[in-house]
Amino acid sequence: MDLTYSDEEKMIIELAREFAEKELRPIAHEIDVEKRVPIEVLRKMQEVGLLGLMIPEEYDGAGVSTACYVQVIEELARVCAAVAIVLSVHNSVGAYPILRFGSDEQRKNYLPKLASDWIGAFCLSEAASGSDASALELRARKDGDSYVLDGAKLWVTNGSIANLYLVLAKTADIPDRPHRGISAFLVERDTPGITVGKLEDKMGLRASDTAEIHFQDCRVPASALVGEEGIGFKIAMQALDNGRIGVGSQAVGIAQGALEEAVAYAKERVAFGRPIADHQAVQFMIADMETEISAARSLVRRAAWRKDAGLSHGKEAAMAKLYASEMSHRVVHRALQIHGGAGYTKEYAIERYYRDQRVTEIYEGTSEMQRIVIGRAVLSE
Amino acid sequence: MDFSLSEEQQMIRDTAREFAEKELVPNAPHWDQNREFPVEAVKKLGELGFLGMMVSPDWDGSGMDSISYALAIEEISRGCASTGVIMSVNNSLVCDPLERFGTDYQRETFLKPLASGAKLGSYCLTEPMAGSDAGATKTTAVKDGDDWIVNGVKIFVTNGAYADTFVVYASSDPAAKTRGISAFIIEKERDGVSVGTREKTLGIRASCTSEIIFDNVRVPDANRLGDLGKGFKVAMITLNGGRIGIAAQAVGIAQAAFERSIEYTKTRHQFDQPIAEFQAVQFKIADMATKIDAARLLTLEAAHQKDLGQDYSMAAAKAKLLASRVAVEVTDDAIQVHGGYGYVEEYHVERHFRDAKITELYEGTSEIQRIVIGRGVTK
Numbered sequence: 001m002d003l004t005y006s007d008e009e010k011m012i013i014e015l016a017r018e019f020a021e022k023e024l025r026p027i028a029h030e031i032d033v034e035k036r037v038p039i040e041v042l043r044k045m046q047e048v049g050l051l052g053l054m055i056p057e058e059y060d061g062a063g064v065s066t067a068c069y070v071q072v073i074e075e076l077a078r079v080c081a082a083v084a085i086v087l088s089v090h091n092s093v094g095a096y097p098i099l100r101f102g103s104d105e106q107r108k109n110y111l112p113k114l115a116s117d118w119i120g121a122f123c124l125s126e127a128a129s130g131s132d133a134s135a136l137e138l139r140a141r142k143d144g145d146s147y148v149l150d151g152a153k154l155w156v157t158n159g160s161i162a163n164l165y166l167v168l169a170k171t172a173d174i175p176d177r178p179h180r181g182i183s184a185f186l187v188e189r190d191t192p193g194i195t196v197g198k199l200e201d202k203m204g205l206r207a208s209d210t211a212e213i214h215f216q217d218c219r220v221p222a223s224a225l226v227g228e229e230g231i232g233f234k235i236a237m238q239a240l241d242n243g244r245i246g247v248g249s250q251a252v253g254i255a256q257g258a259l260e261e262a263v264a265y266a267k268e269r270v271a272f273g274r275p276i277a278d279h280q281a282v283q284f285m286i287a288d289m290e291t292e293i294s295a296a297r298s299l300v301r302r303a304a305w306r307k308d309a310g311l312s313h314g315k316e317a318a319m320a321k322l323y324a325s326e327m328s329h330r331v332v333h334r335a336l337q338i339h340g341g342a343g344y345t346k347e348y349a350i351e352r353y354y355r356d357q358r359v360t361e362i363y364e365g366t367s368e369m370q371r372i373v374i375g376r377a378v379l380s381e
Numbered sequence: 382m383d384f385s386l387s388e389e390q391q392m393i394r395d396t397a398r399e400f401a402e403k404e405l406v407p408n409a410p411h412w413d414q415n416r417e418f419p420v421e422a423v424k425k426l427g428e429l430g431f432l433g434m435m436v437s438p439d440w441d442g443s444g445m446d447s448i449s450y451a452l453a454i455e456e457i458s459r460g461c462a463s464t465g466v467i468m469s470v471n472n473s474l475v476c477d478p479l480e481r482f483g484t485d486y487q488r489e490t491f492l493k494p495l496a497s498g499a500k501l502g503s504y505c506l507t508e509p510m511a512g513s514d515a516g517a518t519k520t521t522a523v524k525d526g527d528d529w530i531v532n533g534v535k536i537f538v539t540n541g542a543y544a545d546t547f548v549v550y551a552s553s554d555p556a557a558k559t560r561g562i563s564a565f566i567i568e569k570e571r572d573g574v575s576v577g578t579r580e581k582t583l584g585i586r587a588s589c590t591s592e593i594i595f596d597n598v599r600v601p602d603a604n605r606l607g608d609l610g611k612g613f614k615v616a617m618i619t620l621n622g623g624r625i626g627i628a629a630q631a632v633g634i635a636q637a638a639f640e641r642s643i644e645y646t647k648t649r650h651q652f653d654q655p656i657a658e659f660q661a662v663q664f665k666i667a668d669m670a671t672k673i674d675a676a677r678l679l680t681l682e683a684a685h686q687k688d689l690g691q692d693y694s695m696a697a698a699k700a701k702l703l704a705s706r707v708a709v710e711v712t713d714d715a716i717q718v719h720g721g722y723g724y725v726e727e728y729h730v731e732r733h734f735r736d737a738k739i740t741e742l743y744e745g746t747s748e749i750q751r752i753v754i755g756r757g758v759t760k
Contacts, residue, residue, distance in 0.1 A: 001383060001384060001385065001386060001387070001390070001448055001681065001685055002382065002383045002685075003382060003383075003384070003682055003685050004382070004689075005382060009382075065382070067382035068382075259758075263758060263759055266759065267759060277759045280752075280755075283751065283752070283755030283756070283759065284748070284751040284755060286754075286755050286758050286759060287702070287750070287751035287752075287753075287754035287755040287758070288702075288751065290699065290754050290755075290757075290758045291679075291699040291702050291703050291754060292703070294679060294682070294696075294699050295675040295676070295678065295679050295699075295703055296675070298675065298678035298679055298682055299671075299674060299675055299678060301382060301384075302384050302674075302678055304382070305382050305383065305384045306384070308382070309383075309385070316674075319670070319671040319674055319675075322667070322671055323671050323672075323675055368664075370667070371663070371664040371667035371668070372660075372663070372667075373667075374666075374667035374670055374671060375660075375663035375664060375666050375667040375670075376663070378643065378666055378667065378670045379643065379646075379647065379657050379663065379666060
């Protein structure tokens with residue numbers, strides 16, 4: 001057991017921390033209020049190699065371990081959760097499925113682009129298919145040497161800024177086992193027939209775009225298929241295992257940022273003749289926050305390490321995501337409570353953390369889905 | 382980053398588990414019901430090298446790391462939480478300070494038999510008026526020539542009536558308060574040492590929690606542990622290590638209740654299906670599994686920090702705070718999924734539930750852990 005980072009990993013983590021302090025902290029409030037994707041900052045992240053950091057070096061990425069990647073996400077989310085999710089989606093469910101399931105040609109074609117100036121997105125959810133992902137209706141019809149996609153996707157993070165979509169579509173109707181009729185396609189943004197629909201007006205993560213993407217007579221070459229027909233559901237689930245590690249670390253980062261805001265406020269705010277940090281009621285909330293954050297961080301790192309070590313990690317990723325997201329809920333709640341009325345205003349960053357946190361319990365599989373994954377895994381062990 | 386266990390660590394864990402399955406699991410219920418101290422099992426733990434696990438082989442210990450220790454305590458506690466605390470006290474609260482602060486004479490004379498299991502040790506800190514506020518100790522040590530005369534009453538002494546060697550905290554300079562406390566090694570056979578009432582506890586009933594009375598006990602200065610007036614520091618450093626042991630004990634109790642819940646919910650049928658297939662039950666199982674993993678990871682992290690020689694006091698407090706809470710919650714859930722059967726002795730989880738509660742109280746209550754952590758974060 002060695003729970004420390006290598007010197008090289010420490011350097012990358014420090015780079016991310018400095019980047020967050022310098023580039024994200026000054027704008028985090030404003031981009032939230034303006035509901036603006038900070039595209040100029042994303043470009044800078046691409047320049048310094050932070051965006052495609054999990055893409056292997058042979059495809060021009062930084063090739064960092066998942067264990068290092070989760071700490072980078074935490075450092076970004078600690079300051080700006082919206083930018084952290086861009087990175088998580090780009091790597092976990094954008095680039096990773098190509099690396100894991102793509103053909104040589106797809107890898108050589110797309111991974112270097114995603115490591116430089118492209119942004120990836122993942123199109124799974126639909127209006128009538130959320131947790132029940134195998135009920136999706138978007139169609140991909142084989143037509144000669146191509147497939148023609150028709151349908152609409154919802155909740156697509158990076159939807160309006162992405163250059164490449166990983167789209168899950170139905171290629172066959174298999175009534176008893178609908179998931180076996182699902183296939184995955186790599187669809188470039190400028191393919192005719194794609195339109196970006198409504199951008200959701202969200203409670204939190206307002207500086208990340210969440211779009212509806214429409215596919216109408218959208219023709220892609222047969223070479224856009226990832227792997228073979230019928231394995232799309234498996235691709236999606238493995239991508240989500242990975243995505244859950246990312247969201248788990250995002251939740252840890254939000255909680256860590258909220259804790260730091262609360263501690264700073266509690267040391268400064270005086271009530272009953274002393275800083276409120278000296279009151280046991282406040283100190284104990286801080287102690288619980290610190291403890292639960294540490295526990296979540298360990299769960300996230302353990303899941304990341306298992307992935308790096310080539311071990312099964314579906315259950316561990318679900319545990320990390322479940323615990324970290326629900327932990328971050330408790331933490332932002334206490335952090336806002338410590339701020340009192342001030343925390344209820346936009347003068348204090350905690351108001352944003354409070355809103356941003358909530359979605360970590362919903363996307364990349366709700367807490368309920370994580371419990372299903374964990375419960376089934378444990379009961380079948 | 383590497384979460385894997387070394388071969389040696391896995392071997393220790395497996396040895397502990399086998400021992401627990403064979404010697405503890407079948408006996409734990411009647412030990413609990415009869416408040417019977419597991420004398421034979423403790424002797425066997427000594428033979429396995431589990432009573433001085435982290436002590437150097439130079440002093441007849443096993444020379445293992447803290448991670449191995451945490452793994453072993455978890456497995457032993459999974460079999461019998463009472464045996465777990467007996468082991469934890471001897472290792473963390475007695476052997477550790479003797480090795481860390483003791484003179485070579487003390488290590489030779491007192492540590493060796495404790496580390497090998499020939500003798501059993503105990504830690505005497507708490508008093509009727511000094512619990513969380515350990516600095517308020519009323520027991521006194523008055524210099525008399527080359528000796529000390531110790532007077533006072535210690536309570537909640539784990540291993541009390543079965544211990545041969547006590548590490549006793551007494552005030553050698555009451556005016557200096559916390560800075561006037563010193564630690565002494567006191568053998569049971571010294572004149573004036575007597576065992577008082579054994580507490581009737583809610584859980585860990587097979588362990589022995591006693592009052593120990595020191596009435597004009599003459600102790601040579603060679604038995605003083607650590608520097609004069611530095612006893613409080615000895616006690617606090619010792620408790621840091623103890624908290625890893627108790628966190629591991631809590632994880633073991635939770636794990637035991639969890640495994641029984643899995644087994645029960647898979648075999649118990651209601652509404653024509655195993656209750657494990659109901660989401661209400663499955664979700665509880667998922668939460669139990671997740672919390673136990675979180676607690677175990679924090680415990681191992683604290684042990685890892687200790688092994689690296691880092692300041693692990695915060696990590697140990699966090700591990701103990703979380704793991705003890707998890708033990709209480711998980712054992713409570715375990716009773717719930719057992720329904721009425723969970724409330725009767727036969728199904729074991731009621732014992733786990735009773736055993737779990739103590740982990741939030743001893744070696745620093747959860748409130749004391751929060752003070753340690755809160756101060757660490759806000760300093």
